[in-house]
Amino acid sequence: MKHTDETETATDGGEQLSDDQLFGQLAEADRVQLSRRERFGLLLDAYVLTPGRVAWSDWRTRVGILVISLFFFTGVVAKASTSNWWLLEHVTIVESPATNQAPTNHQPFDGGFAAITEEGGWMDTTASFPWVEFNAPLGSTNYGEPIGRQLIHSTPDMIEMVVAGAFVSVGLAILIGITAGYKGGKTDSVLMSITDIVMTMPAIPLVIVIAAIYPPREAWLVGVILAIDAWPGLARALRSQVLTLREESYVEASRTMGIPSTTILSRDITPQLMPYILINAAQAGRSVIFESVALYFLGVLPFTTANWGIMMDTAYSEGFALVNMANFYQIFWPMMAVVIISFGLILFSQGMDRVFNPRIRARHSKKVGGSEDHEH
Amino acid sequence: MLVGLRYYWERIAHAFVTLLAVTTITFALFRLMPGSPADAMRAEFERRLAGSGQTADPEVVDQMIRVHTGFDPDKPIYIQYVEYLRDVIIYQDFGQSIQYGDPVFDILFAAMPWSIFISVYGLAFGYTANILLGAAMAYREGSRFDSYSTVAATFLNSIPYYVGAFFFLAFFAYDIGWFPGSGRYGRGLEQGLNPEFMWSIVHHGTLPIMSSFIVGFGGGALAMRGNSVRILGEDYLRVARLRGISSSRIATRYVARNAILPLYTQMMIGIAAVFSSSVVLEYIFTYPGVGWYTYDAIMRRDYPLLMGSFLFFTIVTLIGILIAEFTYGIVDPRAGSGDQSEAY
Secondary structure (H helix, E strand, O other), rough: OOHHHHHHHHHOOOOOOOOOHHOOOOHHHEEEEEHHHHHHHHHHHHHHHHHHHHHHHHHHHHHHHHHHHHHHHHHHHHHHHHOOOOOHHHOOOOOOOOOOOOOOOOOOOOOHHHOOOOOOOOOOOOOOOOOOOOOOOOOOOOOEEEEHHHHHHHHHHHHHHHHHHHHHHHHHHHHHHHHHHHHHHHHHHHHHHHHHHHHHHHHHHHHHHHHHHOOOOOOOHHHHHHHHHHHHHHHHHHHHHHHHHHOOOHHHHHHHHHOOHHHHHHHHHHHHHHHHHHHHHHHHHHHHHHHHHHHHOOOOOOOOOOOOOHHHHHHHHOOOOOOOOHHHHHHHHHHHHHHHHHHHHHHHHHHHHOOOOOHHHHHHHOOHHHHHHHOO | OOOOOOHHHHHHHHHHHHHHHHHHHHHHHHHHHHOOOOHHHHHHHHHHHHOOOOOOOHHHHHHHHOOOOOOOOOOHHHHHHHHHHHHHHHHHHOEOOOOOEEEEEHHHHHHHHHHHHHHHHHHHHHHHHHHHHHHHHHHHOOOHHHHHHHHHHHHOOOOOOOHHHHHHHHHHHHHOOOOOOOOOOOOOOOOOOOOHHEEEEHHHHHHHHHHHHHHHHHHHHHHHHHHHHHHHHOOHHHHHHOOOOHHHHHHHHHHHHHHHHHHHHHHHHHHHHHHHHHHHHHHOOOHHHHHHHHHHHHOOOOOOHHHHHHHHHHHHHHHHHHHHHHHHHHHHHHHOOOOOOOOO
């Protein structure tokens, strides 16, 4: 484990104790000697850097983080391109998609590599801005809207949706699951009955009806609505985790010491569940993407801005992308976007699982060395 | 594994309470929807009457609305609610579809077997594949097969079922033309137990089943692998080997049985997921099952039909959960005591 070695030298790198002091000083005195900055460094190391290194050593986390960062980066690019904020007002990295920007039904990578830098080809190096201009490398729709631009410009909304959805569903699950598991008794049975009811209701029809009552115009609201059916599974899982945790001796000790329940819950129990919660946040984000794209495709959510689901709907109903194989690319790109993002999120949560589960980690470093190492 | 009769009754009562709660919530939701069912129907009738050159008599319209929805627009909501419950529970009367004019129950009852056909087969195939693949991966833990299968299963897990459906439709239905892209069976076939008709049903159902297969596949295989790997390290397996029990018996009785349990509970939640995904799948495949009617009802604001299909989904899910809970004791004798079992 070379990582831990590095860590130790890094942490001890600050205020040095000379050897003769080693036995002559009290532990408290040592701690006083650490400046605030060093203490921060220690915490940073223990909670961010070391887990980060462990995570990075797993290829799944690497790919996952890469995909997620790319997703966020795309969002920033699109946001900067449309922003009216003074500094970014004239910055247009990727133009907003509009009809007739490209020839209609322009095939992706039209003309092959020979056409890359050709005039009107899919990469225009003669653009006035220092960056190259892309002319619909991913093809265009029936109305000549470049698909690549549509994909990029729908990212900020997707991010908003995913983050809001994951946040709300995980928050609800934590609140309900942990309270039910810890309080037990009547609270437990009431909360779990509510969970069962929500779990039994058919998710997609329920969301459709809610969307009909209150059509969500903002992306984050779509995420919140989709969170409605994402929390019960996690709440149940958290509850059963809490049921075992509350029997642990240190929780018992806190209870007998008369520490209030809220403190026990927030200090003793929730931190133990954090890994589980984080992994599920990634899963919740994935299910928000799956469902929102499906619902936009069905046309039950209001069409506001460009969106992967709306792109699929347009390709399906107006581009006849399934019937006409020549137009399949129109539905292919948004589908790939969904698949890649969700692949990234799953890999990320799997990698995180290894970081948080020392047992699995130890097992892997010991036993499965072969499978992990052969690609290093 | 024998569980007291009381436990069964408690679970059934619990299911009924859930059903009642869902009905109440649904009823409230439909009241909140913009344009009440009665308003929608009134507009519909007035248009129809105007089309035939008659003027609408408000009383006649009220009467028609009452007949069609079972709602009396003048009555207070709580009375409407009680009456709706009474009709559903005692007379199995879900009202009449505004769009089709037929009783909702008849429409859904005819569509039901088709939805169950594609969903249950998809779920069954998905879980069988999960168990087999997961077990094989655990058996060869750390091998090249294991690591490649893990990546493959993860990748499959990140494909939404509708993306699978699009690929199947584009390639197998429209490009190669092996399977039909819509409908439940071929036209002009004599319905009944004749081979052509049965074959046509299977032929039309293949692509939807393949798509709903994706709903349950992928994540389950990894879960099965994880469970099996954990069990493979247990002491009782070593003891079993020392006792000279044959490896096939160990694999099926000791490992598989214990590893399947968590998957079995996961399947109960899977039932709900599969049925609600049928709305999207049946729309894509133009497969007139309950999901297709649900979508149609939402688009046309056919509230009685929508509410009926809502209840259908809930009832099927509840029955699935009940069956799973009652058979849980057979799969896992330890869970037999019932009361404590965290069934789902």
